[in-house]
Amino acid sequence: xxxxxxxxxxxxxxxxxxxxxxxxxxxxxxxxxxxxxxxxxxxxxxxxxxxxxxxxxxxxxxxxxxxxxxxxxxxxxxxxxxxxxxxxxxxxxxxxxxxxxxxxxxxxxxxxxxxxxxxxxxxxxxxxxxxxxxxxxxxxxxxxxxxxxxxxxxxxxxxxxxxxxxxxxxxxxxxxxxxxxxxxxxxxxxxxxxxxxxxxxxxxxxxxxxxxxxxxxxxxxxxxxxxxxxxxxxxxxxxxxxxxxxxxxxxxxxxxxxxxxxxxxxxxxxxxxxxxxxxxxxxxxxxxxxxxxxxxxxxxxxxxxxxxxxxxxxxxxxxxxxxxxxxxxxxxxxxxxxxxxxxxxxxxxxxxxxxxxxxxxxxxxxxxxxxxxxxxxxxxxxxxxxxxxxxxxxxxxxxx
Amino acid sequence: xxxxxxxxxxxxxxxxxxxxxxxxxxxxxxxxxxxxxxxxxxxxxxxxxxxxxxxxxxxxxxxxxxxxxxxxxxxxxxxxxxxxxxxxxxxxxxxxxxxxxxxxxxxxxxxxxxxxxxxxxxxxxxxxxxxxxxxxxxxx
Amino acid sequence: xxxxxxxxxxxxxxxxxxxxxxxxxxxxxxxxxxxxxxxxxxxxxxxxxxxxxxxxxxxxxxxxxxxxxxxxxxxxxxxxxxxxxxxxxxxxxxxxxxxxxxxxxxxxxxxxxxxxxxxxxxxxxxxxxxxxxxxxx
Numbered sequence: 001x002x003x004x005x006x007x008x009x010x011x012x013x014x015x016x017x018x019x020x021x022x023x024x025x026x027x028x029x030x031x032x033x034x035x036x037x038x039x040x041x042x043x044x045x046x047x048x049x050x051x052x053x054x055x056x057x058x059x060x061x062x063x064x065x066x067x068x069x070x071x072x073x074x075x076x077x078x079x080x081x082x083x084x085x086x087x088x089x090x091x092x093x094x095x096x097x098x099x100x101x102x103x104x105x106x107x108x109x110x111x112x113x114x115x116x117x118x119x120x121x122x123x124x125x126x127x128x129x130x131x132x133x134x135x136x137x138x139x140x141x142x143x144x145x146x147x148x149x150x151x152x153x154x155x156x157x158x159x160x161x162x163x164x165x166x167x168x169x170x171x172x173x174x175x176x177x178x179x180x181x182x183x184x185x186x187x188x189x190x191x192x193x194x195x196x197x198x199x200x201x202x203x204x205x206x207x208x209x210x211x212x213x214x215x216x217x218x219x220x221x222x223x224x225x226x227x228x229x230x231x232x233x234x235x236x237x238x239x240x241x242x243x244x245x246x247x248x249x250x251x252x253x254x255x256x257x258x259x260x261x262x263x264x265x266x267x268x269x270x271x272x273x274x275x276x277x278x279x280x281x282x283x284x285x286x287x288x289x290x291x292x293x294x295x296x297x298x299x300x301x302x303x304x305x306x307x308x309x310x311x312x313x314x315x316x317x318x319x320x321x322x323x324x325x326x327x328x329x330x331x332x333x334x335x336x337x338x339x340x341x342x343x344x345x346x347x348x349x350x351x352x353x354x355x356x357x358x359x360x361x362x363x364x365x366x367x368x369x370x371x372x373x374x375x376x377x378x379x380x381x382x383x384x385x386x387x388x389x390x391x392x393x394x395x396x397x398x399x400x
Numbered sequence: 401x402x403x404x405x406x407x408x409x410x411x412x413x414x415x416x417x418x419x420x421x422x423x424x425x426x427x428x429x430x431x432x433x434x435x436x437x438x439x440x441x442x443x444x445x446x447x448x449x450x451x452x453x454x455x456x457x458x459x460x461x462x463x464x465x466x467x468x469x470x471x472x473x474x475x476x477x478x479x480x481x482x483x484x485x486x487x488x489x490x491x492x493x494x495x496x497x498x499x500x501x502x503x504x505x506x507x508x509x510x511x512x513x514x515x516x517x518x519x520x521x522x523x524x525x526x527x528x529x530x531x532x533x534x535x536x537x538x539x540x
Numbered sequence: 541x542x543x544x545x546x547x548x549x550x551x552x553x554x555x556x557x558x559x560x561x562x563x564x565x566x567x568x569x570x571x572x573x574x575x576x577x578x579x580x581x582x583x584x585x586x587x588x589x590x591x592x593x594x595x596x597x598x599x600x601x602x603x604x605x606x607x608x609x610x611x612x613x614x615x616x617x618x619x620x621x622x623x624x625x626x627x628x629x630x631x632x633x634x635x636x637x638x639x640x641x642x643x644x645x646x647x648x649x650x651x652x653x654x655x656x657x658x659x660x661x662x663x664x665x666x667x668x669x670x671x672x673x674x675x676x677x
Contacts, residue, residue: 036523036524037522037523037525037526037605038559038560038603038605038609039560039561039600039603039606040524040525040560040603040605040641040643041601041603041636041639041642042535042559042639042640042641042642044509044536045535045536045639045640046635046636046639049638054431054635057635058635061562061564061629061634061635061659062562063562064561064562064563064564064565064566064567064660065563065564065567067562067564080421080424083421102561108537108567124574124575127570127571127574128574128575131571131576137407144568144660144662145564145567145660146564146659146660208498209497209498210448210449210495210498211451223448223470228468228470228471228472228473229423229468229473229475230473231476237403249407289420290426291424292422292424292466294450301450303450303451305453305466306462307455315455316453316455318451318453320450320451320502324451324501324502325451325498328497328498328500328501334533346441348611351554370555372588374626378492382607523598524641525604525605525641526603526605527603529604533640535640
């Protein structure tokens with residue numbers, strides 16, 4: 001008996017229309033339909049009516065979690081168009097901001113994944129440790145989110161010497177805790193059972209759908225804009241790309257966790273190598289032409305294309321966020337798995353839910369299930385596994 | 401010009417290849433050629449489709465298919481123009497699922513019809529959005 | 541003060557509605573509920589259905605696709621229900637006003653009682669706004 005279940009794991013909003021429509025037979029998912037547009041605000045249309053400086057503020061508000069990613073790609077695109085070289089200190093500062101953002105975004109995801117599994121300790125812990133990163137942002141840039149650091153030709157604020165020790169102290173703290181928690185998470189048999197072998201996206205499908213970021217790197221596709229097409233200081237400091245072959249949820253989680261450690265390495269490398277100097281070059285007019293800029297956001301490659309006719313507003317501005325490529329791959333990744341796992345699989349691509357959308361409701365069929373019900377199914381499965389492994393969250397809780 | 405670009409130049413007719421900067425190459429070709437070139441880049445050369453951009457220009461509606469050769473970090477943007485009085489082009493979604501959504505979006509916002517697309521319906525706008533209103537057309 | 545409002549003031553239940561937002565305000569609202577800021581010490585509880593809500597925390601801009609959902613949530617909410625607009629987008633659509641898809645700020649469609657501007661407003665500002673809203677009851 002086929003049932004349709006609508007899902008929107010991020011928001012308990014109970015009204016139509018549907019975001020994800022899961023087709024289910026028995027306990028297994030057999031199909032997925034995706035419906036977006038609830039967040040569509042028309043950035044490309046607006047960008048054609050704004051100056052290049054205004055566009056940086058506009059695109060920053062495409063997404064709140066990866067808030068510097070779009071401005072980063074935007075300045076890369078305009079600088080590519082006009083052939084602008086930025087000073088070295090600006091490269092390091094941009095990289096530091098980008099990596100701090102990756103840290104807080106991955107922590108957010110791990111926390112949410114923990115919540116969806118029913119491991120609320122994980123959720124509270126990781127969200128608690130996001131706070132020092134947001135405080136660092138406030139120290140350096142003046143705001144916890146939407147930092148307005150990127151500027152065509154450089155960055156808008158310098159990192160003061162007296163702030164560097166705060167950054168280093170926070171990095172040390174975070175590194176120690178992250179390493180400890182990674183070991184605990186990977187040793188946990190219940191997490192291994194919930195995430196291992198579930199939601200597999202094969203390498204072939206990953207390539208067909210053009211997926212990006214940790215979703216691709218968890219399926220053996222070794223792409224990362226920071227290595228393939230380096231910009232800012234990513235080719236000036238040593239770091240490694242993290243790739244796993246299995247393609248399941250555990251592989252994606254491992255990629256994100258280990259990338260946190262690489263981000264800390266990059267930030268330390270930048271702080272060490274950074275020398276005093278200018279933080280911006282003077283920019284005159286933007287000549288006619290076209291430019292492409294990209295940035296490896298926490299979710300994958302952000303792509304911006306700009307075309308200029310020589311005036312102070314672009315002729316055409318194109319934005320492509322990574323979730324646009326990652327979310328459709330759920331069509332194949334969720335098929336054949338339990339309904340209880342559906343919510344985890346849909347969350348595993350880390351949809352920047354402003355780049356995709358939110359939820360909804362109740363639909364038909366003989367069974368009526370909402371997003372909250374799916375969450376509860378997931379929690380129930382975790383409880384059953386905990387009993388099977390005679391395990392409690394004590395190990396994780398004791399680390400707090 | 402590197403090897404790949406030489407190969408493209410030799411294989412396809414009526415083509416113009418411009419290198420804008422070390423890692424940005426723009427290739428202009430007619431719409432039938434664009435379909436073949438896209439297949440060549442994806443199936444034979446292992447390039448990844450990044451996205452596609454539709455623009456309203458004086459010459460017509462221009463479509464840019466952006467392909468990334470991740471091994472070298474070069475983006476090859478395949479440019480083709482469709483006439484405004486007959487804005488149609490063959491879909492790439494038949495062999496490249498990654499174009500599914502972006503072709504729907506370009507149809508919805510610019511009004512270019514992708515022939516053979518498996519699911520050409522609204523992606524971002526509501527069902528009650530005005531018919532035949534294409535926000536990215538410059539006349540609107 | 542009527543008994544109903546006194547009861548409301550004691551422990552209001554809030555329901556979080558996100559229209560088309562960049563989700564920064566949403567994350568800051570969730571942050572306001574974490575132990576560091578702890579909105580719950582004021583007795584404020586986040587609920588999973590609008591039917592139990594005394595207040596709606598709204599974020600983002602209303603667009604042509606989500607307007608019917610937002611209006612339906614308000615209809616379903618138990619009355620009296622105050623609407624608290626969190627963030628500049630909810631207060632006055634921020635920079636999205638000229639867009640073809642945006643249909644005006646929240647107060648064009650619904651009775652907003654409290655405006656908390658900011659992009660995003662800090663959790664402290666959200667707490668202050670919610671507490672002031674309760675104080676005004």
